[in-house]
Amino acid sequence: MTRSTPPGSGRGRRDLRVRVKTAKGRKLSSTRWLERQLNDPYVARARAEGYRSRAAYKIAEIDDRFRFLVPGARVVDLGCAPGGWTQVAVARTNALGAAPGKPRGRVIGIDLQPVEPVAGAELMQLDFLDEDADVAVRDLLAGRADVVMSDMAAAASGHPATDHLRIMALCEAAAEFAMAVLEPGGTFLAKVLAGGAEASLVAQLNRAFAKVVHVKPPASRKDSSEKYLVATGFRTASEAQAIR
Structure with missing residues (x-):
């Protein structure tokens, strides 16, 4: 070297x-x-500040703009390994109760593989695609979530078009899960890859949420095709039906 x-x-x-x-x-x-x-520099900063991955800065930068990780929020982090997003969610929702006088949030991390414990978070080794996964999450929360977020990506095949389709299928499944567990007014955030297969997902989200935008945070590498869909203001079933 x-x-x-x-x-x-x-x-x-x-x-x-x-x-x-x-x-x-x-x-x-x-x-x-x-x-x-x-x-x-984000890798070095994450190591110095105790985050498990540089991706922690992506969710922090997105939340700096949209402000959904607020004290008291109930957050579900899909595909949470290694735990960087979960760490940020714990701190910002006051899940550890570190900010006296502010509401204390709850953070649930879900992953197929075991994840090293994150202080202040509840981790579930679970496939969110399982038929009753949404029920298990609602039971654990004793209610619904305010935020569902996902930094998941399908295993790369080396073929860009195939990878795009795979990650969009994963994102669509995450959106379905989110709509099954979110409170009205809630937020859904998920990673996608630039390409042409997301129009149907965006249309679906536009019916279910008040606002849907694309964002590429500064921590996302410039040479990466990744970006994020941020859907805010989850509608009630009657509101969604009214705009169909």
Whole structure:
């Protein structure tokens, strides 16, 4: 691993970018990924501030704009591993009761795999696609959620069109789950990939929510095709029916 100074950089100036040397048995793609991680300021910041992933800053930046992770909010984090989004939700909803005098929220993290405990969160090893998953969540909350959020992505195939379709199918399933557990006025947030297969999902969300927007937070890498759908103001069944 080296740090290089580019030609013509000038006296007293250095390029502090970390360069990773190719190693025997390591693919070029792996070397590039490692180099990107080592030079990513969000990765360094997450490590310094105790977040489990740089993705914590994505949800923080989105919430800075839309303000749905408020003290007292009941939040469901789908596909929560490794727990970065859950950590942010716990802090902002006051799930640990760290802010006396403010309502105390609840955060439920759901994932197929075991997740290391997150202080202030309730973790469920559960497939949200299971028939009664929404019932289990409502039972745990003794009611409905104010926010359902998802940073899930289907396993990459290496084929962009296929990956887009897979993540959209996952997002559509997450939206169906959200509409089964949200309180009227609630918020749904999910990651999508840029492409042409999301029109039907956006149309569905526009019927079910007062406002639907796309957002790409600063923490999302510029070379990534990911963006987020933020749907706010979940309608009651009668309101949704009235606009059909």
